Amino acid sequence: VVQGAMEKLVPLAPDSWIPGGVPDPLIARKHGLIGKPVSRLDGVHKVSGTAAFAAEYRFDGMVYAALVYSTIPKGRIAAIDSAQAEAAPGVVLVMTHHNAPRLNPMPMFGSSPSAVGATDLPIMQDGVIHWNGQPVVCVLAETQEQADHAASLVHVTFDETPAVTSLAEAQANGVEQGQFMGAPLLDEVGDAEAAFAAAPHRVDQTYRTPRHNHNPIEPHAATLAWIGDRLVIHDASQMVTQQAQNMAQIFGLDPEQVHLTSPYVGGGFGSKGLWNHQVIGAAAAKLAGRPVRIALSREGVYRVVGGRAITQQRVAIGAKADGTFDALIHTGLSTMPPHGTMPEPFILGSQAMYGADTMLLKVEVGRMDTLANTFMRAPGEAVGTFALESAIDELADSLGIDPVELRIRNEPEKDPIKGTPFSSRHIVEAWRTGADRFGWADRPETPGSRRDGEWHVGMGCAMGTYPYYRMPGAEARITLTREGDTVRAKVEIAAAEMGMGTATTTAIVAAERLGLPLEQVDIAYGDSAIPGAIMAGGSQQTAAIGAAVIAAHNALVEELLKLAGNDSPLSGASADEVGSEAGGLARLDNPDAKETYVSILARAQRGDLSVTKAGSAPLETMHWSMHSYSALFCEVRVNAVTGEVRVSRFLGSFDCGRILNPKTALSQFRGGIIMGLGMALMEETQLDERNGRIANASMAEYHLPVHLDVPEIDVIWTDIPDPHAPMGAHGIGEIGITGVAAAVANAIYNATGKRIRDLPITLDKLL
Ligand code: MOS
Numbered sequence: 001v002v003q004g005a006m007e008k009l010v011p012l013a014p015d016s017w018i019p020g021g022v023p024d025p026l027i028a029r030k031h032g033l034i035g036k037p038v039s040r041l042d043g044v045h046k047v048s049g050t051a052a053f054a055a056e057y058r059f060d061g062m063v064y065a066a067l068v069y070s071t072i073p074k075g076r077i078a079a080i081d082s083a084q085a086e087a088a089p090g091v092v093l094v095m096t097h098h099n100a101p102r103l104n105p106m107p108m109f110g111s112s113p114s115a116v117g118a119t120d121l122p123i124m125q126d127g128v129i130h131w132n133g134q135p136v137v138c139v140l141a142e143t144q145e146q147a148d149h150a151a152s153l154v155h156v157t158f159d160e161t162p163a164v165t166s167l168a169e170a171q172a173n174g175v176e177q178g179q180f181m182g183a184p185l186l187d188e189v190g191d192a193e194a195a196f197a198a199a200p201h202r203v204d205q206t207y208r209t210p211r212h213n214h215n216p217i218e219p220h221a222a223t224l225a226w227i228g229d230r231l232v233i234h235d236a237s238q239m240v241t242q243q244a245q246n247m248a249q250i251f252g253l254d255p256e257q258v259h260l261t262s263p264y265v266g267g268g269f270g271s272k273g274l275w276n277h278q279v280i281g282a283a284a285a286k287l288a289g290r291p292v293r294i295a296l297s298r299e300g301v302y303r304v305v306g307g308r309a310i311t312q313q314r315v316a317i318g319a320k321a322d323g324t325f326d327a328l329i330h331t332g333l334s335t336m337p338p339h340g341t342m343p344e345p346f347i348l349g350s351q352a353m354y355g356a357d358t359m360l361l362k363v364e365v366g367r368m369d370t371l372a373n374t375f376m377r378a379p380g381e382a383v384g385t386f387a388l389e390s391a392i393d394e395l396a397d398s399l400g401i402d403p404v405e406l407r408i409r410n411e412p413e414k415d416p417i418k419g420t421p422f423s424s425r426h427i428v429e430a431w432r433t434g435a436d437r438f439g440w441a442d443r444p445e446t447p448g449s450r451r452d453g454e455w456h457v458g459m460g461c462a463m464g465t466y467p468y469y470r471m472p473g474a475e476a477r478i479t480l481t482r483e484g485d486t487v488r489a490k491v492e493i494a495a496a497e498m499g500m501g502t503a504t505t506t507a508i509v510a511a512e513r514l515g516l517p518l519e520q521v522d523i524a525y526g527d528s529a530i531p532g533a534i535m536a537g538g539s540q541q542t543a544a545i546g547a548a549v550i551a552a553h554n555a556l557v558e559e560l561l562k563l564a565g566n567d568s569p570l571s572g573a574s575a576d577e578v579g580s581e582a583g584g585l586a587r588l589d590n591p592d593a594k595e596t597y598v599s600i601l602a603r604a605q606r607g608d609l610s611v612t613k614a615g616s617a618p619l620e621t622m623h624w625s626m627h628s629y630s631a632l633f634c635e636v637r638v639n640a641v642t643g644e645v646r647v648s649r650f651l652g653s654f655d656c657g658r659i660l661n662p663k664t665a666l667s668q669f670r671g672g673i674i675m676g677l678g679m680a681l682m683e684e685t686q687l688d689e690r691n692g693r694i695a696n697a698s699m700a701e702y703h704l705p706v707h708l709d710v711p712e713i714d715v716i717w718t719d720i721p722d723p724h725a726p727m728g729a730h731g732i733g734e735i736g737i738t739g740v741a742a743a744v745a746n747a748i749y750n751a752t753g754k755r756i757r758d759l760p761i762t763l764d765k766l767l
Pocket of ligand 1: 238268269270271375376377378379536537538539
């Protein structure tokens with residue numbers, strides 16, 4: 001049962017008006033539903049097998065798809081011999097560029113507000129090959145096994161042309177200024193190179209990170225059908241509305257003709273967007289006149305779905321003897337294909353980490369003939385902080401200053417690039433409480449000095465930042481429905497849930513505002529028919545939803561007061577003068593003047609009441625420098641004989657505003673840290689430079705952390721609300737991974753005296 005919100009619903013002081021709207025009065029509330037550990041509402045459906053994932057839907061008469069992939073990186077299809085495949089048992093269709101329906105190009109990210117493609121290449125339209133692994137043939141058959149078998153019988157020959165398949169070739173061909181979201185990845189404050197050259201203490205190193213591929217537990221899949229002139233898609237998506245709109249554009253349909261649902265997603269991390277497979281599946285379904293399930297194999301995910309691009313980063317820091325920075329330079333190279341849109345923007349974290357008299361941040365891009373890369377959890381920050389935070393550790397070591405202390409000495413007073421004030425930055429507090437809890441004072445001062453049998457033991461730390469974003473376009477519809485002497489609330493949002501707890505957090509926020517128990521609140525999401533557009537990306541969905549729920553709730557209260565009319569004890573009260581409590585509204589200045597929702601609706605002879613409202617414009621980010629922050633501590637054991645690294649302890653100390661649901665937040669932070677451990681020690685896409693093919697396209701050869709690789713991970717947070725964010729909360733989806741690889745690398749240095757500047761830190765590099 002929800003306690004009343006009354007005591008906390010204090011009217012705001014006039015000077016607390018902020019750009020982006022008045023903050024939620026519940027921001028300061030500490031002991032309601034918000035801040036309580038609530039289990040995921042979808043958890044029971046998942047563990048009991050009743051949650052339907054994209055590849056579990058079925059349609060009558062459905063057939064199964066299998067893809068044949070290009071084996072060359074660049075050129076043309078010379079011939080396709082599909083006679084054997086067409087004669088194979090169960091085969092319904094062999095689709096190639098010869099018989100595929102004519103399609104519009106995929107709308108590429110950045111080309112319009114709703115465009116989400118990682119590339120705008122034509123899909124099965126012209127026989128031109130752009131990457132090794134590009135789908136060239138789609139086979140439909142009555143069973144998945146028949147489709148897979150028939151696909152193996154298709155013989156494709158190619159005319160190959162020279163391709164760029166190594167970083168060295170790409171560099172030799174010349175590099176260009178990188179862009180991200182339409183802006184150049186270039187920041188300059190003063191003359192950093194000159195200041196660096198004149199600085200009394202200097203570190204200048206190059207760090208390398210490899211390509212990474214996405215490995216969500218649920219491989220990408222879609223089950224789809226043409227019903228009349230409508231396309232129905234059950235997809236695995238973190239951008240539900242946008243994908244529906246993009247599919248409509250590709251197939252030349254009106255947006256209402258595409259209905260896309262995605263209630264459950266088995267992990268996304270940036271990858272659950274629109275790729276070739278959904279388009280090919282829908283095209284084949286149209287051609288065959290049959291519903292289609294297209295489920296990528298694990299190998300298929302590597303061929304079709306892009307990941308993180310290579311980086312080669314220079315970090316140069318010039319410092320005074322007290323450790324304060326004269327110059328911070330973070331520059332280097334990333335890659336993308338000619339048909340791509342996103343290099344790895346590795347300077348994003350560095351934009352808000354430290355104060356320095358001068359700064360130079362710059363990403364250049366070399367072009368390689370590969371699959372288009374895309375977002376992967378903290379794109380930019382995850383690998384950028386490996387370089388920056390390793391370099392800070394190197395500087396601390398050469399200056400003989402404790403690395404935590406060195407970071408605190410360089411804490412900026414305002415945004416180092418934009419000059420705007422910080423909305424809420426408590427990283428120093430996070431450092432202090434984290435260091436205390438971890439036992440940082442016990443860190444071996446001399447690298448390589450602590451042994452436990454054949455194990456070197458060491459500790460390292462690192463910092464992370466991730467920007468606060470809030471995308472416009474979020475709407476919420478709240479419907480109150482009378483059921484006898486009680487009421488149910490339904491909240492509809494065009495959001496995506498990848499398993500991180502969005503629906504649960506939304507229910508918490510709505511229940512708290514409405515003064516209803518959680519059990520009386522239903523959440524609908526993951527359906528393109530719901531108005532508005534949100535996406536699970538950029539760690540911003542919860543803020544976007546929250547702003548919309550706040551706006552819709554305020555509108556709902558206004559409507560309720562109108563319905564209540566003159567016969568209500570609430571008569572004459574404005575929306576600002578009431579609070580929600582115990583299934584109704586009450587006057588703030590006189591809590592005895594109250595009426596339940598049921599009573600208001602009944603007297604007005606209404607069965608329900610529904611309002612839809614968009615969130616306020618996200619103006620707060622224009623006025624404030626807003627970020628999530630982390631202070632990370634790691635202890636490693638490195639085997640002196642084998643070079644094996646075991647992470648033995650890890651602590652994340654976070655400053656991300658108010659934490660809405662501690663239970664799901666803890667999982668988000670831990671999951672991010674685990675992904676960071678994989679990045680530090682294991683993950684690496686092996687691109688065969690002879691032919692641009694991913695050589696380790698399987699989970700047997702692309703290594704991820706398993707349970708035995710993961711130690712107890714301790715997580716704490718400041719829980720200080722940001723008065724300038726709609727619910728006081730910053731994003732927590734991507735900050736978890738940020739900085740982790742550097743914390744591990746720095747601990748390895750402390751344990752062994754060996755500085756590894758190349759990820760992943762595999763044992764061969766330590767011998
Ligand atoms: Mo993320 S990389 O914004 O899913």
